[in-house]
Structures are given as C-alpha cells and as structure tokens.
Amino acid sequence: MTDLVAQQILNWLTLGSIYALVAVGFSLLFGVLNIIHFSHGDVSLMSPFLALGLVQALGAGAGGISSPAAMVAFAIVAIALTGLLGVLLDILIIQRFRTAPAMMALVATVALGIVLRELIRHLFPNGSNPHAFPRLVTGDAMLFGFRVPAFNATAILVAIVAVSLLFLMLNRTRLGLHIRAVSLDRDAARLMAINPGRVFRATFFIASAIGAIGGLFFSSYAGMVRFDFSIDIGLIGFSAAVVGGLGSMPGAIIGSLLISGLDTLVQATVPNGASYRLVFVFLLVIGVLVFKPAGLLGRTVTEKV
Amino acid sequence: MAHASAPPPARPLGGLLIVALVEIVGAAALREFLLAEDWRWVLVLLAAFGAVLVALERRPALEARIAEAFARHRRAATLLGIAIALVFPFVLEKSSYALHLCVIAQLYAVLALALNFQLGSANIPNFATGASYGIGAYASALLALNFEVSFWLALPAAAVVATIFGFLLGLPSMRTKDSYLALVTIAFGVVIHQLLNNLEVTGGPNGLVGIPAPELFGHSFASPLAVLGYELPSQANFYYLSAVLVLIAIVFAGRLHDSRVGLAWNALRADELAARCQGINTTWYKVLAFAVDAFLAGFAGTVYAFYVGFISPDNFTFLVSVTIMTMVIAGGMDNILGVIVGAVLLTLLPEKLRAFSDYRILFFGVTVIAFLMIRPQGIFPQRLRRYGG
Incomplete structure (x- = not known):
C-alpha cells in the first residue's frame, strides 16, 4: 500500500515538474509580452523532434538513439535550437502583434501552433506516426532516502534547478531587471534606455529553452513522441499557468502541482480515468477561473477607460 | 437636408442591370469552380477572383456603385438571389x-455566421463552435x-440542447475575458x-451509425429529387434544406446586426469597460452571444x-473550430457576405486543389496568420451602418 502511494507521489512530482517547466514559460512570456503565446507548447515539443532528427542525421556513429550519452548531447543542442526557434518566431510573426488587440495575437498564436504541428507532421520523416523516444537517464537513484528511478529524480532535480536559475536570473541579474522593467511598463523602460526588443528576444529564448527541457522530459517519460502531443502539453501547461495566475512564477509551479496531482489522482482512482483525465483537469481550470478569475496568485488588474 | 444626400436619380435600369450582372456572373463563376476538374483551371478562376477584388480595392467608385445598386434594389437582388439558389442544382450536370460540396459549404457558412456573432x-x-456543432449533431442523432x-x-x-450548453459555456464568461475566456x-x-x-451512450470513438434520412410529405431525402421530370441526385434535397438554413441564418444575422443587440456587441468589441459605463449589460450580451x-x-x-447519416467525435474536434474561425477571419469579421464567401472559399479550395488536400490544416493555419498580419479586416471589411437610407 505504502509502496503504491509512494509510487503515485513520485509520479505526481515528476509530472508536476515537467508541467512546471512548460508553465513557467507561459507565465514568463505573458508577464513580459502581455499576450498569450499559445504556441508555446508546440515550440516546447519541437525539442524531442529536433533531438531525434539530429541523432538520426549526425549521431549514427556515436551509437544513435540507443546511446544515452549521444541522446543527452543532442538533447542539449535541441534545447538551444528550440530557444532560437522561439526567438525566430518572435521576429517573424509575434512581433507584429505587439500593439494589436489581444484577441488578434491570441488567434494568431493558436494558428501558429497549428502550423508548427503540421510542419512536424509533414517534414519529419513518418511524422504522423508516434516515434520511440528513449529514457534520457536510466538506472536507480536515491532521493530523500527512497530508491527511485534515476529518470524521475533527474526530471524533478532539473526542474528545480531550472526554475531556481530562472528566479535568480529574474531577481539578481541586469537582464532580469530589464525583463521586470519591461513587464511593468514598456514605455517607461524605453525611457530608461532599455531596448524592449532585446528583452523580448531574450525572454523568448529563455522561455522556449526551458519549455524545450519540459518537452524532452515529457516525451522521455511517455517513451514516445507524436506531433500532436503538443496539444496536451500546451493546454496543460497553459492551464497550470492560468490556475496559478498568469505572470506569477510561483503560481505556475503551484498550478502545475495541482493539475498533475489531480491528473495522477484521477488516473489512479477513477475507472478508465486515463481517457477522462483532461475532463477533470479542465473542470478544475474552469472552476478556478469562475471563482478566482485572475488565478490563485495572479494580481487583479483594475481597468481604466 | 434629406434630399441633399440622396443619390442621383434616373438609371434605375442600370442599377438593376448591375445587380443582375453581379449575381449571375458570381453564380456562373461558382459553378465553374465546383465543376472544375483541372487544377490549372481552378487557379485561373482564383486569379480572376483575386483580380476582381484588387480592382474593387483600387477603384472605390466602382465598389460604391455596386453597393449602391444593391442597396437601392434590395428586393430585386434578394429575389434574384433566391431564384439563382433554386435553379443552381439544375446546372451542375447532375454531379452529386x-x-x-455545396451542402458542406452551406453548413460551414451557417457555422461561420454563428461564430461571427x-x-x-x-x-x-x-x-468551441465545433463543440456546439457536435452537441447539435449528437443530440438530434440520439x-x-x-x-x-x-x-x-x-x-x-x-x-435547444446546444443553446443550453452554450449558456453553460457562457457562464464563465461573466468572470473571465480574453485569454482566460x-x-x-x-x-x-x-x-x-x-x-x-x-461515453457509452454516444457510441465512443465509433460514433453513431444509421441515422435515418428525413422525410417530408412522404418524400425521403435519401431518394433522388425529381422536379418536372428532371431528376436531381439525392444530395439536392439537402442542398435545398441547407440553403433554407443559410437564408434563416442570414436573416437572423442581419436583423441582429442592425438591432440594438448588434450595436451592443460592437460596443463590447470597441471597449468593454466603456460599454458598461454606457449602461450596456455586458454580461448578458456576452452570454447571449454564446447562446x-x-x-x-x-x-x-x-x-x-x-x-451524412453517420457521426463520430472526430467530426467535431478543436480543428473544426479553428477552421470555422479561419473562415470568419479570412472572409471579414462582422460582414455577413464576407463570412459566407470565406466559408465557401475555404470549404472548396482544399477539395479542389487535391494535390494539397493533405496540407489543408497547415493551409488554414497559414491563412489565419497571413490575414491577421496583412489584412486583419478580411476580404470584405465591415461596413458602416446605414440608418434610414
């Protein structure tokens, strides 16, 4: 019994960490841009495909997909490339909607997500089918005195480290200061000789790269990756950010843990729960939004005409 | 003063001629498009359509002349339009x-008009328009x-069932907006x-099979439609049915657009807070839009x-909603004609250009982004309201 409970708690924390990696990106981008970057989930899920593609194209000599070392090396390259992809999308498309009504940016990024998904489907060899994705880390590890699979431990630790680094960056560095300044008031920041364009691109890189880590762990956890996984991870990541309160980093983490908790609970207790899990998750989202429209930790914005 | 702005008199025949010409040429072009087999011919027709749009954009006087003719001869234009819609299946060479395609395009036109509100x-x-579409389909089929x-x-x-769900969906809109909504x-x-x-009731992924065809005065909609000895394929029954539906939707949309409700919705769009300050019950109008x-x-x-007689959950996915949204954005938001043109074009294009029908979703995505970036007002932008004219 305790074993089962411990196993579920481990699943909950692992899933929560993976969702949090995607959710903080949503929250960070919203805080700075003031628009929802709906295709963030699709950008995040680019990384497993990039990693797979790179391994197949270049890594055959190093052992290919079956060699964890080669996989990890190419995964790191894929993370960097995904970050750059985020910047590229900002320059090509999202930039145009900075001053447009929020609705337009929203619809445009939803469409952008679809385009990314379809591009994977058509350009990646055999893109419509699921592709096996190996565990990046194998073996067992000790965590809090428990013997757990090293993969879960790594996912949780990497998430903690990545989010802590993000916190430090936001609160302790010059770039973080600039990001916070732009998110508070874009025009005032410009008057302080901060170039908002640079801050936007930096934010896109950071958010997309962190999301890419989430995408890699997500596929690694599932053992495979398919072009439409991004709907799942994007919607859940966004929901987590919204439940916690958009723009709030701690909120995104709380939201992720809440949603992954519900997810794990439903899958463990409700019969045939796996096929209903999104129903429960979204009922939670709708419920939270009805009672706390700005999310659990979000600040309520007072509007002026 | 009332006479000062009146359009120049005379040439009533000229106006009628313009109306007739526009409608008949439009219908003929649509017929060619529907029957075109060769993709090069499809591209030629598309290029011609594009050229007409560019010409209208470049020569606003021409556009104003046509718009004025239609405004002046509204009744004749409506009657002629209905007549053309009635005769249209007879000129399609019995192609089922x-x-x-006509039936599907008309259904999408209704959906696009619905989302347009x-x-x-x-x-x-x-x-969630695709979901409402699915709720309607499943409720009736069950x-x-x-x-x-x-x-x-x-x-x-x-x-009614779909409306109840629409209300339910509208309820959170009282508290949330924009991205949250x-x-x-x-x-x-x-x-x-x-x-x-x-769910068990809805047949799971296999959906519901064997939905019986409707009957009217003993005539089954699954059998061919014979009019004056001329036999049309069975699809013609549904062609007329969906044409009536489109007509209802157009009248509905037009009346709502011209009423206080339409104005209130536009006020919401312009600035929700300002609208509330003007005494508009924004919550009610938002929920109403959902319903x-x-x-x-x-x-x-x-x-x-x-x-179709057979429905499954995959007919009503998120992508259907996105498709409908593409139609509204490409056609022109809050312009009834534009939305219908968008629905017809975007239904027919992937079907006609078979080579890229596999890329249809990609095409929709790119279309939305391109329109939002280059021409956010759509093919036919919203017109200013005309009062008393």
Whole structure:
C-alpha cells in the first residue's frame, strides 16, 4: 500500500515538474509580452523532434538513439535550437502583434501552433506516426532516502534547478531587471534606455529553452513522441499557468502541482480515468477561473477607460 | 437636408442591370469552380477572383456603385438571389459531388455566421463552435435513434440542447475575458470531445451509425429529387434544406446586426469597460452571444448528422473550430457576405486543389496568420451602418 502511494507521489512530482517547466514559460512570456503565446507548447515539443532528427542525421556513429550519452548531447543542442526557434518566431510573426488587440495575437498564436504541428507532421520523416523516444537517464537513484528511478529524480532535480536559475536570473541579474522593467511598463523602460526588443528576444529564448527541457522530459517519460502531443502539453501547461495566475512564477509551479496531482489522482482512482483525465483537469481550470478569475496568485488588474 | 444626400436619380435600369450582372456572373463563376476538374483551371478562376477584388480595392467608385445598386434594389437582388439558389442544382450536370460540396459549404457558412456573432461582432474568442456543432449533431442523432423522433422535431430540440450548453459555456464568461475566456472555450471543446469519445451512450470513438434520412410529405431525402421530370441526385434535397438554413441564418444575422443587440456587441468589441459605463449589460450580451452561436451551430449539426447519416467525435474536434474561425477571419469579421464567401472559399479550395488536400490544416493555419498580419479586416471589411437610407 505504502509502496503504491509512494509510487503515485513520485509520479505526481515528476509530472508536476515537467508541467512546471512548460508553465513557467507561459507565465514568463505573458508577464513580459502581455499576450498569450499559445504556441508555446508546440515550440516546447519541437525539442524531442529536433533531438531525434539530429541523432538520426549526425549521431549514427556515436551509437544513435540507443546511446544515452549521444541522446543527452543532442538533447542539449535541441534545447538551444528550440530557444532560437522561439526567438525566430518572435521576429517573424509575434512581433507584429505587439500593439494589436489581444484577441488578434491570441488567434494568431493558436494558428501558429497549428502550423508548427503540421510542419512536424509533414517534414519529419513518418511524422504522423508516434516515434520511440528513449529514457534520457536510466538506472536507480536515491532521493530523500527512497530508491527511485534515476529518470524521475533527474526530471524533478532539473526542474528545480531550472526554475531556481530562472528566479535568480529574474531577481539578481541586469537582464532580469530589464525583463521586470519591461513587464511593468514598456514605455517607461524605453525611457530608461532599455531596448524592449532585446528583452523580448531574450525572454523568448529563455522561455522556449526551458519549455524545450519540459518537452524532452515529457516525451522521455511517455517513451514516445507524436506531433500532436503538443496539444496536451500546451493546454496543460497553459492551464497550470492560468490556475496559478498568469505572470506569477510561483503560481505556475503551484498550478502545475495541482493539475498533475489531480491528473495522477484521477488516473489512479477513477475507472478508465486515463481517457477522462483532461475532463477533470479542465473542470478544475474552469472552476478556478469562475471563482478566482485572475488565478490563485495572479494580481487583479483594475481597468481604466 | 434629406434630399441633399440622396443619390442621383434616373438609371434605375442600370442599377438593376448591375445587380443582375453581379449575381449571375458570381453564380456562373461558382459553378465553374465546383465543376472544375483541372487544377490549372481552378487557379485561373482564383486569379480572376483575386483580380476582381484588387480592382474593387483600387477603384472605390466602382465598389460604391455596386453597393449602391444593391442597396437601392434590395428586393430585386434578394429575389434574384433566391431564384439563382433554386435553379443552381439544375446546372451542375447532375454531379452529386458538386452538390455535396455545396451542402458542406452551406453548413460551414451557417457555422461561420454563428461564430461571427462572437468573434466578429463582440470580439469574444470562442474556440468551441465545433463543440456546439457536435452537441447539435449528437443530440438530434440520439433522439432519432433512441426515440425515433423525426428530423423536423429533432432540429429544434437539438438547437435547444446546444443553446443550453452554450449558456453553460457562457457562464464563465461573466468572470473571465480574453485569454482566460479563450482557454475556457478550448477546454470546453476538449471536454466535449473526450466525453463523446468515451461515453457509452454516444457510441465512443465509433460514433453513431444509421441515422435515418428525413422525410417530408412522404418524400425521403435519401431518394433522388425529381422536379418536372428532371431528376436531381439525392444530395439536392439537402442542398435545398441547407440553403433554407443559410437564408434563416442570414436573416437572423442581419436583423441582429442592425438591432440594438448588434450595436451592443460592437460596443463590447470597441471597449468593454466603456460599454458598461454606457449602461450596456455586458454580461448578458456576452452570454447571449454564446447562446446564439450555439443555437445556429446546433442547427447546422443536426442537418449534418441527418445528411451524412453517420457521426463520430472526430467530426467535431478543436480543428473544426479553428477552421470555422479561419473562415470568419479570412472572409471579414462582422460582414455577413464576407463570412459566407470565406466559408465557401475555404470549404472548396482544399477539395479542389487535391494535390494539397493533405496540407489543408497547415493551409488554414497559414491563412489565419497571413490575414491577421496583412489584412486583419478580411476580404470584405465591415461596413458602416446605414440608418434610414
């Protein structure tokens, strides 16, 4: 019994960490841009495909997909490339909607997500089918005195480290200061000789790269990756950010843990729960939004005409 | 003063001629497009359509002349339009495929008009039109299969069911807006899809099979339609049915657009807070937009279910909602003609350009982004309201 409970708690924390990696990106981008970057989930899920593609194209000599070392090396390259992809999308498309009504940016990024998904489907060899994705880390590890699979431990630790680094960056560095300044008031920041364009691109890189880590762990956890996984991870990541309160980093983490908790609970207790899990998750989202429209930790914005 | 702005008199025949010419040429072009087999011919027709649009854009006087002719001869234009719609199936060379495309295009036109109340008029992002469409289809199909309710009773019943769900979906809109509301509608669509996919009643992923064709005065809609000795394929029955539906939707949309409700929605779009300060009950109008959208989508869903006779959850995914949204954005938000043109074009294009029908979703995505970036007002932008004219 305790074993089962411990196993579920481990699943909950692992899933929560993976969702949090995607959710903080949503929250960070919203805080700075003031628009929802709906295709963030699709950008995040680019990384497993990039990693797979790179391994197949270049890594055959190093052992290919079956060699964890080669996989990890190419995964790191894929993370960097995904970050750059985020910047590229900002320059090509999202930039145009900075001053447009929020609705337009929203619809445009939803469409952008679809385009990314379809591009994977058509350009990646055999893109419509699921592709096996190996565990990046194998073996067992000790965590809090428990013997757990090293993969879960790594996912949780990497998430903690990545989010802590993000916190430090936001609160302790010059770039973080600039990001916070732009998110508070874009025009005032410009008057302080901060170039908002640079801050936007930096934010896109950071958010997309962190999301890419989430995408890699997500596929690694599932053992495979398919072009439409991004709907799942994007919607859940966004929901987590919204439940916690958009723009709030701690909120995104709380939201992720809440949603992954519900997810794990439903899958463990409700019969045939796996096929209903999104129903429960979204009922939670709708419920939270009805009672706390700005999310659990979000600040309520007072509007002026 | 009333006479000062009156258009120049005379040339009533000229106006009628313009109206007739525009409608007949439009119908003839649509016929060519529907029957075109060669993709090069399709591209030529598209280029011609594009050229006409560019010409109208470059020569506003021409556009104003046509618009004025239509405004002055409204009754004649409407009658001629109805006549053309009635005769249209007879000139399609008995092609059941062309008629099928017409039915689907008309259903999408209704859906796009439904979404237009929200996206176009009130600027509420609703990604759940596909779900309302599905609720209508499933509600009517379940009624027909389990209780042998006839199509004519199932039609309003399904619309009512879809409206109730629309109200439910609208309730969170009292508290949320913009991105949050968009998430709620996406979530609603996913929840409905998962429920349809997993519930026993709805047949799971296999859907519902064997929905009986409607009957009217003993004439089954599954049998060919014979008019004055000329036999049309069975799809013609549904062609006329969906044409009536489109007509109802147009009248509905036009009346709402011209009424206080339409104005209130536009006020919401311009500035919600300012609208509230003007004494507009924004919550009520937002919920109303959801209900109206669901009502029309439920209608369309019912016709679809009885037309195809087989429905499954995959007919009503999130991508259907995105497709409908593409139609509204490309056609022109809050412009009834534009939305219909967008629906017809975007239904027919992927079918006609077979080579890239596999890329249809990619094409929709790129279309949305391109229109939002280059021409956010769509092919036919919203016109200013004309009062008393």
